[in-house]
Amino acid sequence: MRFLPHTDSDRDTMLEAIGMDVMSDLFADIPSEFHLEQDSLDLPDALSEAGIVRKFTQASEQNRHAGNTRCFLGGGTYHHFVPAVVDYVISRGEFLTAYTPYQPEISQGTLQTLFEFQTMIARLTGMDVSNASMYEAATATAEAALMARRITRKSKVVMAGSVNPRYRSVTQNYLSRLDGEYVEVATHDFSTDVDAIIASIDEDTACVIVQYPDFYGSVYDLAELRLACDAAKCLMVIAFSDASAFALIQSPGECGADIAVGSGQSLGIPMGFGGPHLGLLTCKQKYVRQMPGRVCGMTTDADGKRGFVLTLSTREQHIRREKATSNICSNQGLMCTAAATYMTLMGDEGLKTVATRSAAALHHLLSNLPKHVTAAQGARYNETVLSFVSEEKRSAFLVEARKRDMFAGIPLEQLDTKMASNHLLVSTTEMIEEADIQDYLVALEVAA
Amino acid sequence: MSTAHTSNTYSAVGGIQHEEALLFEHAHEASEAISLPGVQGDISAELSAFSRQEPANIPGLSEPETVRHFVRMSQWNHGIETGFYPLGSCTMKYNPRVNEQVVRLSGLANIHPDQPMDSVQGVLALLYELQEWLCEIAGFSDVTLQPAAGAHGELTGLMMIRACLDARGQQHRKKVLVPDSAHGTNPASAALCGMYCVELKSGADGRIDLDELKKHLDDDVAALMMTNPNTVGAFESDVKEICQLVHDAGGLVYGDGANLNALVGMARPGDMGIDCLHINVHKTFSTPHGGGGPGAGPVVVNDTLAPYLPVPRIVKEGETYRIETQDEKSCGTVLGSIGQVGVLLRAHAYIAAFGKNHLHKIAQDAVLNANYVLHRLQDAYHVPFKGLCKHECLLTDEFQNKHGIKTLDVAKQLIDLGFHPMTIYFPLIVHGAMLIEPTETESKATLDSFCDAMLEIAEQCEAGDTQVLHDAPMKPIRRRLDETQAARKPVLVWSD
Ligand SMILES: Cc1ncc(COP(=O)(O)O)c(C=O)c1O
Numbered sequence: 007m008r009f010l011p012h013t014d015s016d017r018d019t020m021l022e023a024i025g026m027d028v029m030s031d032l033f034a035d036i037p038s039e040f041h042l043e044q045d046s047l048d049l050p051d052a053l054s055e056a057g058i059v060r061k062f063t064q065a066s067e068q069n070r071h072a073g074n075t076r077c078f079l080g081g082g083t084y085h086h087f088v089p090a091v092v093d094y095v096i097s098r099g100e101f102l103t104a105y106t107p108y109q110p111e112i113s114q115g116t117l118q119t120l121f122e123f124q125t126m127i128a129r130l131t132g133m134d135v136s137n138a139s140m141y142e143a144a145t146a147t148a149e150a151a152l153m154a155r156r157i158t159r160k161s162k163v164v165m166a167g168s169v170n171p172r173y174r175s176v177t178q179n180y181l182s183r184l185d186g187e188y189v190e191v192a193t194h195d196f197s198t199d200v201d202a203i204i205a206s207i208d209e210d211t212a213c214v215i216v217q218y219p220d221f222y223g224s225v226y227d228l229a230e231l232r233l234a235c236d237a238a239k240c241l242m243v244i245a246f247s248d249a250s251a252f253a254l255i256q257s258p259g260e261c262g263a264d265i266a267v268g269s270g271q272s273l274g275i276p277m278g279f280g281g282p283h284l285g286l287l288t289c290k291q292k293y294v295r296q297m298p299g300r301v302c303g304m305t306t307d308a309d310g311k312r313g314f315v316l317t318l319s320t321r322e323q324h325i326r327r328e329k330a331t332s333n334i335c336s337n338q339g340l341m342c343t344a345a346a347t348y349m350t351l352m353g354d355e356g357l358k359t360v361a362t363r364s365a366a367a368l369h370h371l372l373s374n375l376p377k378h379v380t381a382a383q384g385a386r387y388n389e390t391v392l393s394f395v396s397e398e399k400r401s402a403f404l405v406e407a408r409k410r411d412m413f414a415g416i417p418l419e420q421l422d423t424k425m426a427s428n429h430l431l432v433s434t435t436e437m438i439e440e441a442d443i444q445d446y447l448v449a450l451e452v453a454a
Numbered sequence: 455m456s457t458a459h460t461s462n463t464y465s466a467v468g469g470i471q472h473e474e475a476l477l478f479e480h481a482h483e484a485s486e487a488i489s490l491p492g493v494q495g496d497i498s499a500e501l502s503a504f505s506r507q508e509p510a511n512i513p514g515l516s517e518p519e520t521v522r523h524f525v526r527m528s529q530w531n532h533g534i535e536t537g538f539y540p541l542g543s544c545t546m547k548y549n550p551r552v553n554e555q556v557v558r559l560s561g562l563a564n565i566h567p568d569q570p571m572d573s574v575q576g577v578l579a580l581l582y583e584l585q586e587w588l589c590e591i592a593g594f595s596d597v598t599l600q601p602a603a604g605a606h607g608e609l610t611g612l613m614m615i616r617a618c619l620d621a622r623g624q625q626h627r628k629k630v631l632v633p634d635s636a637h638g639t640n641p642a643s644a645a646l647c648g649m650y651c652v653e654l655k656s657g658a659d660g661r662i663d664l665d666e667l668k669k670h671l672d673d674d675v676a677a678l679m680m681t682n683p684n685t686v687g688a689f690e691s692d693v694k695e696i697c698q699l700v701h702d703a704g705g706l707v708y709g710d711g712a713n714l715n716a717l718v719g720m721a722r723p724g725d726m727g728i729d730c731l732h733i734n735v736h737k738t739f740s741t742p743h744g745g746g747g748p749g750a751g752p753v754v755v756n757d758t759l760a761p762y763l764p765v766p767r768i769v770k771e772g773e774t775y776r777i778e779t780q781d782e783k784s785c786g787t788v789l790g791s792i793g794q795v796g797v798l799l800r801a802h803a804y805i806a807a808f809g810k811n812h813l814h815k816i817a818q819d820a821v822l823n824a825n826y827v828l829h830r831l832q833d834a835y836h837v838p839f840k841g842l843c844k845h846e847c848l849l850t851d852e853f854q855n856k857h858g859i860k861t862l863d864v865a866k867q868l869i870d871l872g873f874h875p876m877t878i879y880f881p882l883i884v885h886g887a888m889l890i891e892p893t894e895t896e897s898k899a900t901l902d903s904f905c906d907a908m909l910e911i912a913e914q915c916e917a918g919d920t921q922v923l924h925d926a927p928m929k930p931i932r933r934r935l936d937e938t939q940a941a942r943k944p945v946l947v948w949s950d
Contacts, residue, residue: 052809066561068576073560099535115531116745141602144790179786183648280567280791282748333642339746353514355487363492385500436492
């Protein structure tokens with residue numbers, strides 16, 4: 007077997023050294039009733055390396071993908087451009103095949119990169135600090151709710167109905183086995199009803215969770231909510247799904263968030279059918295000791311040189327066990343390296359270009375919409391809802407779009423079963439060109 | 455057998471190593487921005503009203519500078535491709551390069567998770583086949599691929615156990631029994647699931663003590679979380695009786711499958727009475743650990759727990775696959791997607807490479823290597839629990855303590871000799887733990903060289919030649935780092 011270095015004679019030599027005759031002696035402590043018979047598992051025969059490549063190539067060719075279509079799908083996952091250098095860096099064996107940096111002297115590469123990642127994420131989100139990743143945005147949102155409960159020692163969580171339904175269902179699920187109330191505030195017109203949210207806050211409220219831009223792409227003013235949170239001594243948590251927005255619009259920090267969580271998938275990570283993506287968790291400095299997950303800090307070594315270590319570990323499961331701030335151990339380390347590389351290549355200028363073009367593409371599309379479809383009103387970043395007169399009309403359009411190799415949007419009821427079936431969630435990025443929008447408009451006309 | 459090597463035969467000899475500033479210190483006047491595609495028109499007036507006020511101040515380096523910066527960073531790291539990495543409980547085995555190649559195919563890497571089902575049949579087929587293989591290898595009837603890592607699998611498994619107990623009208627059962635040798639994620643996951651933990655004191659052999667277990671089995675017990683082989687590297691030979699006792703008391707058994715590498719192809723946890731088990735595919739099935747992640751922690755379940763699996767779930771109808779998102783009995787949704795697909799696909803490729811005829815060789819060579827290392831080191835280091843080990847062996851620093859040397863010093867000296875240290879100070883049930891997991895992908899020559907290094911360190915202690923051990927490491931780009939300083943006044947971001 008090509009991944010196993012031993013020859014049979016190595017095995018014999020080693021067995022002899024430890025005083026054993028045959029391999030099965032090594033498993034004598036397992037009761038014999040559990041020993042599997044050789045070759046008894048119902049698995050296929052081994053594939054050669056060429057066989058694996060063939061199998062995966064064939065499977066991949068059965069899929070349509072953003073490489074051979076035009077992708078107008080968002081809803082938490084976005085088709086942004088990923089420069090070649092990003093994948094090169096995360097393919098380096100020293101990054102790829104390292105464990106969590108438990109031995110800092112020989113893990114300074116991972117650690118300094120994490121420190122740079124944390125710094126850039128803090129700057130992009132306008133927050134004081136970032137941790138070194140959560141799994142993805144939905145679990146990060148749940149962790150933010152738990153963190154707010156610890157900080158405020160209150161238990162009620164108010165969730166805007168305009169938060170991504172997946173973030174809501176995971177958060178609701180996480181909270182459902184713990185004491186405390188969980189309230190979702192209904193939403194209207196594919197935007198966020200700030201007044202209704204404020205009305206749901208009471209003295210037991212630990213935090214309010216809003217998404218910004220919200221699930222429907224709406225960008226709105228959070229000043230009133232910030233004041234209401236101050237008055238009720240609860241935290242304002244901002245969730246987000248496309249971090250690229252904050253190079254263009256007010257950042258969560260500028261909006262006054264206490265905790266901001268969301269997806270960093272847009273920062274150099276392919277869509278990958280749902281993962282691995284990158285969960286981000288940022289907060290104000292004063293809350294760092296209640297953060298979940300790993301975090302990297304600066305220090306000095308025995309010679310006084312600057313270096314980096316994982317720190318504040320007394321919050322974590324390996325020390326605090328059932329009293330830890332979270333159970334998370336393995337996180338999304340390599341995706342932090344990807345995002346750090348991406349942001350370094352982009353800089354402020356590149357990030358702003360990505361965001362501006364993502365928003366400009368949507369604006370261009372919406373400015374030319376035919377009359378039989380309506381778009382949600384108000385400021386939108388790169389995502390909005392198009393409504394058709396009927397499900398049939400929507401279907402006819404989706405068929406026309408597929409003929410033109412376009413994934414034209416996500417049927418809203420697919421993500422949120424309470425929704426009527428005549429809406430499409432549509433998203434644009436800098437990967438959408440003007441010609442793609444022309445084709446989109448043609449498909450709309452043809453299917454009118 | 456060679457034992458008298460001198461240190462200059464080890465691989466760490468220094469070399470071309472560069473200091474490298476933080477990228478913020480490199481920053482200069484922004485170079486021309488990267489060239490990007492897209493629509494160059496205006497944004498809407500409504501959106502303009504929400505413009506960011508202060509620039510983010512992200513430096514932006516040219517492409518050559520970016521590459522050099524991160525390549526230099528990479529050179530400050532030890533990875534499994536660089537050298538031996540015997541971290542106990544972490545299964546740092548070689549990560550096949552072909553797996554990296556195939557998951558990057560555009561038809562796998564660039565799929566949006568909400569594409570129509572007819573456009574994703576290829577990837578669903580690969581994932582579905584993986585589901586079947588995981589069930590077969592571990593001996594269970596169904597599986598969820600959703601959990602993002604082992605700890606997340608623990609939480610998911612406990613959620614299913616909760617749902618099952620609730621369905622039985624046993625809402626009051628909230629006690630989770632966790633051996634004192636268990637990984638910290640076990641109790642942390644139980645707490646997150648609204649349960650409370652009672653720690654089981656391990657027996658004198660490092661295994662679960664049946665009397666201790668019986669003492670805590672009552673009408674409040676929801677589950678026992680057991681790791682088998684456990685974290686001292688020993689197989690829980692009483693597993694069948696343990697599961698029976700817990701079941702008789704009305705509880706369920708959660709299996710922490712972090713150590714499945716010891717069993718693959720040789721024996722199946724599902725046959726032993728365990729109700730569900732998470733599999734760390736970033737350990738057993740060789741997906742790269744990435745300096746912290748991503749991993750994936752699929753949970754396999756038996757018939758008792760299958761009705762409570764989370765949604766979404768991949769189902770097959772005739773020859774087509776689809777994703778089921780609704781199920782009343784389900785314990786709910788635990789992740790915003792179907793799973794860490796790229797990681798799961800690597801695991802698929804890995805299992806495919808072994809197939810039915812070779813899979814057991816993973817466990818065989820892994821266990822052989824651990825016992826070989828144990829055999830070579832057992833006189834020089836204290837072995838707290840005697841006898842056969844499985845995929846990892848546990849030593850302590852008891853002998854070295856007499857000379858003022860601790861596990862930490864041994865670990866740091868190993869660095870100077872060119873090895874990544876073993877897991878240290880875990881499990882918590884012995885003083886000064888050194889948990890060594892060589893894995894099956896290391897050659898005899900590497901194991902011998904590592905053992906030689908360990909023996910040399912033990913000899914240095916005996917000879918009273920200990921200053922070098924206190925000073926170690928001397929060779930890497932940084933020496934021992936001040937963790938107290940880092941925690942006391944945390945500096946988590948750079949300020950210009
Ligand atoms: C025994 C054991 N259980 C659970 C875990 C947690 O797994 P993960 O890091 O994938 O969350 C680990 C990982 O270190 C482990 O060794």
